[in-house]
Amino acid sequence: MPTAGPADTLRGAAIALEELSRTLATKAELIASNEQQPSASKPGTGTSSGFEYIQGLPEIAAAIQCSLDDATSEILTAQPDGPRPGVVLDKALAAVQERIAAGVSMRTLYQHSTRFDEPTKEYVRTVTGYGAQIRTLAEFFDRLIIVDRKIAFIPANADRTTAVIVSEPAMVKFLVDIFERAWDRAEPYPFLPVRAADAAAEIIPAIRDAICKLLIEGRSDREIARRLGFSLRSLQSHVARLKDEYGAQHRLQLGYLMGIKEATEGSLTPDLSATTHQELREEAEEDFPVAPKDLAGAGHSS
Numbered sequence: 001m002p003t004a005g006p007a008d009t010l011r012g013a014a015i016a017l018e019e020l021s022r023t024l025a026t027k028a029e030l031i032a033s034n035e036q037q038p039s040a041s042k043p044g045t046g047t048s049s050g051f052e053y054i055q056g057l058p059e060i061a062a063a064i065q066c067s068l069d070d071a072t073s074e075i076l077t078a079q080p081d082g083p084r085p086g087v088v089l090d091k092a093l094a095a096v097q098e099r100i101a102a103g104v105s106m107r108t109l110y111q112h113s114t115r116f117d118e119p120t121k122e123y124v125r126t127v128t129g130y131g132a133q134i135r136t137l138a139e140f141f142d143r144l145i146i147v148d149r150k151i152a153f154i155p156a157n158a159d160r161t162t163a164v165i166v167s168e169p170a171m172v173k174f175l176v177d178i179f180e181r182a183w184d185r186a187e188p189y190p191f192l193p194v195r196a197a198d199a200a201a202e203i204i205p206a207i208r209d210a211i212c213k214l215l216i217e218g219r220s221d222r223e224i225a226r227r228l229g230f231s232l233r234s235l236q237s238h239v240a241r242l243k244d245e246y247g248a249q250h251r252l253q254l255g256y257l258m259g260i261k262e263a264t265e266g267s268l269t270p271d272l273s274a275t276t277h278q279e280l281r282e283e284a285e286e287d288f289p290v291a292p293k294d295l296a297g298a299g300h301s302s
Contacts (some may be wrong), residue, residue, distance in 0.1 A: 050168025053156060060153075067147045067165075068095070071104050076179050077288035078109040078144040089123040096127045106132040109179070109186055111139065112207055124189045135186030136212035139228055142193050149176055191293045211238050215255050216262065 054060050068075060100106060106127075114120045115136060124134045143160065145153040152175045156162040166172055207228065214224045225235035239251070246261075248254035 001278045006296055013227075016228065026039065050166065050171065052165040054163045054165065055161060057161060058135055060160075062164070063165060064145060066154070067145075068099070069150055071099060071147050073104060073105060073148050074098065074146075074175070075148075076108045076144070076146040076177060078142075078182070080111060080143055081226065087121040088196065090120055093123070093126060096132055097130050100132060107183065108132065108134050109182055110136045110189070112133060112136045112187075113229040114232075115189070121189075128189070135183060137186045138206045139181060141213075144179060146176055146179060149173075152176075164231075174207040183226065187232070208242070211235070212258055215239070215251075216258055222241070 004248055019196075034274045054063050076239075090113065096106065110120070110124075114124075128134060142155050149172060150167065150169075152166040152172050154164050154166065154175070156164045194200065208227055212222060214227065219227070219236055221239065222232060225232045230238075239254070242248075242258075243251075243254050246254055
């Protein structure tokens with residue numbers, strides 16, 4: 001039997017976390033319906049189960065900020081949805097510098113699409129100068145913050161208006177392991193060459209591979225765009241290229257042809273070895289930058 005590779009392990013971990021998030025969302029709705037939701041004034045208190053539920057973006061932001069302010073050793077964050085609004089990044093700089101100066105290590109995961117966003121690149125350049133570490137992946141699990149390996153924040157519903165504070169040690173350890181596996185697979189954030197499109201040769205193949213896998217799973221264009229941090233227009237442009245490369249007339253046929261290729265060749269994406277760097281740069285220039293959007297990111301440290 002073939003041994004599962006690192007990519008399979010990471011995908012399995014991501015699926016496990018998605019299942020955990022759905023379970024917690026169900027429990028959160030049950031608690032809310034019974035009017036038994038605990039206070040969010042101080043993370044990790046007021047519960048005996050190791051799970052605390054918070055509703056409302058201002059309340060979530062306040063709870064996250066409270067925990068970040070109390071951090072003494074480490075902050076781990078995963079930021080999905082692509083580039084972050086410039087105003088959010090600007091507000092985070094002073095806080096990041098303060099925590100790094102206090103001896104708190106910080107590591108953040110972004111998606112590959114942020115490499116084409118100039119405000120994000122400038123932000124990363126600044127915070128890495130302070131001592132923070134930033135890496136990117138094509139796709140990963142949902143928003144995640146872990147403080148001192150003692151408390152974690154994860155979404156409890158799709159629009160992230162409900163969050164779960166996890167303080168149960170075994171579950172926090174599990175979430176840390178999920179983050180570390182993703183971190184090991186991620187790539188350091190580049191700064192050179194200066195033009196964002198020149199990063200295309202390094203990450204466009206990985207982005208295409210992620211799109212193919214999600215298409216095979218039957219995900220909608222809107223869902224794929226959200227998961228990879230793209231605008232819907234950018235995602236549809238990528239899908240149109242894949243249709244051309246596979247000779248597919250429509251999306252259903254594309255999924256079928258990709259499934260055949262995966263079964264027979266063990267690969268989803270067309271061979272890009274003959275594609276020049278210039279062609280990839282032109283593709284990136286057409287599809288990016290992704291328009292920044294409100295990510296409901298208040299309370300994030302980086």
